[in-house]
Amino acid sequence: MTSLKSVVESLLFVADTPLTLDRLCSILEEHDRRDISAAVAELLAEYGEGTRGIYLAEVAGGWQLRSRPENADYLRRLNRSRPYRFSNSSLETLAIIAYRQPITRAEVEYLRGVDSGGVLKTLLEKKMLRILGKKDIPGRPLIYGTSREFLESFNLKDLASLPTLKEVQELTARDLLEQQEELPLPGLNVNSTE
């Protein structure tokens, strides 16, 4: 018999999606949730050491073994995975939806200032977005949100681990070394356009 840690490592290795603690517990039903959690923690620590070719990422509410990003140049030569390329408009639209979801197409377009139907469709096809339902306002427009695949693609544990817009701005400001003084702008209420 091998250890629980070994079993968890095997599971993480063969699973083709991130495994959540709930999923691990239902697979390892005879084990204590606390023990499973501890095994994951041990693995996280082990994979965190040194510069191994594999690391244990916390994504989409679970854990997934991934290749070390520093080795990406070599891995691309294997030519196996479809490279993800996002256009600027896709990224812009994704950012808006990630921060403002649930959101309608009209709201996205108000923020971007351009028609966004085509981009939304592309992002739906790439499974980065989900249709969450319809908004309870006249016309019942569709509402969109980001998907689990979005979290996986962008290496995010959950939506809350996105930097806040303020943090993003501070980072950008520091990057550009051009501190813009902040003026109070009242009433940035974009959603009142229905």
Place this chain on the structure above:
Amino acid sequence: MTSLKSVVESLLFVADTPLTLDRLCSILEEHDRRDISAAVAELLAEYGEGTRGIYLAEVAGGWQLRSRPENADYLRRLNRSRPYRFSNSSLETLAIIAYRQPITRAEVEYLRGVDSGGVLKTLLEKKMLRILGKKDIPGRPLIYGTSREFLESFNLKDLASLPTLKEVQELTARDLLEQQEELPLPGLNVNSTE
């Protein structure tokens, strides 16, 4: 930059077939064959220690990372609840029934243009459909509709929350007429969003 060993480990991790020394050398062309060989030997030694959940197997004249065979029972449980993906024909049939219910098999087949008996059966087994009754026409064919489970799996409140075809088509309408007619510049009051 990480070590050659780390790169080899990443490659073995991502590859879906065993990698031979020749293949590794051709991918890592700037590296010496002897160094690559040594990196593999180091990895073999490391993975051989203890009872880790992953081991480096020598197969088909090459190497492949595999899950530890002793843990196979647990891995089977992972597979037991594998996510089920609909085939295109299942999705098509389900879509027709969702949007056109109540509907008979003959009507489904008229729309799809192909025999749909097998697909209907699968969808009933998956509990996506229910038999609503029999139609009062010669032959008394069964009438199908979608089930409560259907709504649950698509996270829908009711059938009325299904997006209409028109709503999705609107997303792409722009692509077809990318050429926008030119609007007269003056007097376009766009900001009247109060």
Place this chain on the structure above:
Amino acid sequence: MTVASPADIILFPDSYQTVYTIRTEAFEGPFDLLLHLIKKNEVDIYNIPIAAITRQYLDYLDVMQELNLDIAGDFLVMASTLIQIKSRMLLPLPPDEEIGEEDLEDPRAELVRRLLEYQKYREAAVSLAQRELLGRDTFVRDFAAPELAEIEPEQERLEVELFELIEAFRRVLATVPEQTFHEVGAEGLSIADRINELLLLLQGTDAAVFENLFIGSATREQVIITFLAILELCRLNMVRLAQARSFGSILVIPTFLDAAAEAVTEEDLDRDFA
């Protein structure tokens, strides 16, 4: 004044291909172009020299036109907004007693708010792109492990997105002649919902009082939908309407899946699944 913009670089394209790509890559939209002009001119976003910026903006549209590029309607809409703001800034304020609240606000305020808001998301987009992207920076084993290949799943979890369902329906419709189809709107689907609910309600009962089926139909629209659903059920012969005596209650009698005569038999299933 010249327009220095990404389009300039491509004014002398070395291939047709290059010309084709600028349309999508020059500017994402009017906000993007405006922010570019503001930055290039090194002006304060809170105090935009609207006349100069408008002129440069229109110059850019001219360049696009000279290059025979399609100018998206959104760019033209912004042009008209800019012109409007410019003219409002030239107008003298109305006499004191007629000053409304909107007259007091800087005509540029709304535009500035939107530009700043847009800028935030554009920066967020950049920070998204800088993350360790799956398929670009990091890779996973997104294939079935060979050691699991022979294990048949015992129980499957359904995993499908609404969008895929709609796309499937669209594929079907694409192959069907148009007039055999009409768009089913929310109303048609509400009727289908109601039919499903009524069938559940009627299952296992001998009959239901007609009026009782309207309990819970709060709005006029819901009443109509319930009524249409009952009619549809009658048409399909899944219910029968009966009245015990004149002016008595109307009874809705389920005739579907009648245990004695009408149960779904093996034979029925065989016929459909043969």
